[in-house]
Amino acid sequence: MSENTQTDGVSGKALTRAAIAEMLGKNFESLPDIDKSFFMYGPVYLGGNAGLAGLISNSLYRRALNVKKAPLASGMPMAVLPFLTTFALYQAVVSHPLMSGDLNCPSCALLRGALVGVVGGGVYPILLALPVNIGLASMYSSAPQPEKGNVLRYWADLSRPILRKMRAVMVLQAFFGTFLASRHFQSYTKLAQITFGSSGEELKDENVLN
Numbered sequence: 001m002s003e004n005t006q007t008d009g010v011s012g013k014a015l016t017r018a019a020i021a022e023m024l025g026k027n028f029e030s031l032p033d034i035d036k037s038f039f040m041y042g043p044v045y046l047g048g049n050a051g052l053a054g055l056i057s058n059s060l061y062r063r064a065l066n067v068k069k070a071p072l073a074s075g076m077p078m079a080v081l082p083f084l085t086t087f088a089l090y091q092a093v094v095s096h097p098l099m100s101g102d103l104n105c106p107s108c109a110l111l112r113g114a115l116v117g118v119v120g121g122g123v124y125p126i127l128l129a130l131p132v133n134i135g136l137a138s139m140y141s142s143a144p145q146p147e148k149g150n151v152l153r154y155w156a157d158l159s160r161p162i163l164r165k166m167r168a169v170m171v172l173q174a175f176f177g178t179f180l181a182s183r184h185f186q187s188y189t190k191l192a193q194i195t196f197g198s199s200g201e202e203l204k205d206e207n208v209l210n
Helices: 017-026 035-062 070-099 108-139 153-194
Strands: none
Touching: 017 070, 017 108, 017 153, 035 108, 035 153, 070 108, 070 153, 108 153
């Protein structure tokens, strides 16, 4: 059975963040299985998509710079780092605030999810793949190197067609991040109703940090 606790049970006092997080955590198991699965494994799927985006951007830069060697040395970090970064970002800005009762705005949750998808699964893999493959191209002399004073323009010209190709990946990541945040907010709403009742009261937080 869930622990159905009312917010007015402490003489009208507002609950602290720690108390809200503890109460929500205790009732998490009362959610339907599909909601629990989305909450626990959704960020993993978003991170996996980011890892795939990292491999795609790495492949595009390798082709542009004609890099043939060290596929594993460049591919492994391009899959692992975007995955870990996206997973950690989503947990920090969406999952944890929801489970702490700090994120009560649905549009804010959706926007955060979309931004995590774009940054972690699009922008970050591109920014990571650029120096990695320029370093490999310089090491193996697979492509002409820019002249001094012309490095930024060289990088910009090199990245422009890759950015166009990665645009679809970033749109998909934004969509998936938005969808995931939407489902998580729905699960949070159910959890809040189980924990605090369905009387329509908003969660109160007196923002007291010990």
